[in-house]
Amino acid sequence: MQSSNPVFGRSAAFSGRPGVRDVSAPSAERLEEMYAAPSATPTQTGRMTYDDVVMRTGATLGVVLVGAVIGWNVPGLFYVGLIGGLILGLVNAFKKEPSPPLILTYALLTGTFLGAISGILEGATISAGGSPLNGIVAQSVIGTLGVFAVSLFMYRSGRVRVTPKFQRGAMIAMGGYLVFVIANLFFQIFGSSDSAFGFRTGWFGIAIGLFAITLAAVFLILDFDFIDKGVKEGIPAKYAWTAAFGLTVTLVWLYIEMLRLLAILRGE
Numbered sequence: 001m002q003s004s005n006p007v008f009g010r011s012a013a014f015s016g017r018p019g020v021r022d023v024s025a026p027s028a029e030r031l032e033e034m035y036a037a038p039s040a041t042p043t044q045t046g047r048m049t050y051d052d053v054v055m056r057t058g059a060t061l062g063v064v065l066v067g068a069v070i071g072w073n074v075p076g077l078f079y080v081g082l083i084g085g086l087i088l089g090l091v092n093a094f095k096k097e098p099s100p101p102l103i104l105t106y107a108l109l110t111g112t113f114l115g116a117i118s119g120i121l122e123g124a125t126i127s128a129g130g131s132p133l134n135g136i137v138a139q140s141v142i143g144t145l146g147v148f149a150v151s152l153f154m155y156r157s158g159r160v161r162v163t164p165k166f167q168r169g170a171m172i173a174m175g176g177y178l179v180f181v182i183a184n185l186f187f188q189i190f191g192s193s194d195s196a197f198g199f200r201t202g203w204f205g206i207a208i209g210l211f212a213i214t215l216a217a218v219f220l221i222l223d224f225d226f227i228d229k230g231v232k233e234g235i236p237a238k239y240a241w242t243a244a245f246g247l248t249v250t251l252v253w254l255y256i257e258m259l260r261l262l263a264i265l266r267g268e
Helices: 006-015 028-036 050-073 075-094 100-122 136-156 164-190 202-233 237-267
Strands: none
Touching (some): 050 075, 100 237, 164 202
């Protein structure tokens, strides 16, 4: 029985008769056009691109900047930004799927904390020498951008390659650093020292600061590697938010370490 559908019926009727061309198959000219057409771009197929990462990272850092302006003018929001940023940082880190609203909220709260601590240190005066810390924020921003640029150059030039051994070493170093941070925090809370940085004073504080900045640079390289491999392997475009979150976290950490190191150096 012949199909009542005019398209399928026509195709079926023509395809079985000798001497009659099967209209369901493309012509030679059409095939040639199809082969000559450009391949679908990653954007058209929903894959992550470098542009996606740049745009998402720019948006996230822009929100950090907005939060920083708020925190600078309202330093009382220091603990709100600190605690809220830590909580949302952990939530975003353990989520299987990236959530743009949560990532941007993290950026706002973390920016508030950065603005508050930056404003406090910028206006502080070291009691030992009486020298003001004005200019420390600009120096920290320049230092952070410098480390970012060097890390990107080292990765793109192939001078540093991300191997399983490199990744394991980075994670071990991070684990040791976190143990020190927790111990130092308890010392600041329950110890007898009146130092704003706990154990981080003198040459030991400078050494720890340099180690932390180097470790942050290593994690920037891991972030670059995730982005590079993600684009080449064609992971979904939504993971550009994951890449933006990772870069933002590392840059915030790097800035804080730079700020702390400069405060120790100028305090001494």
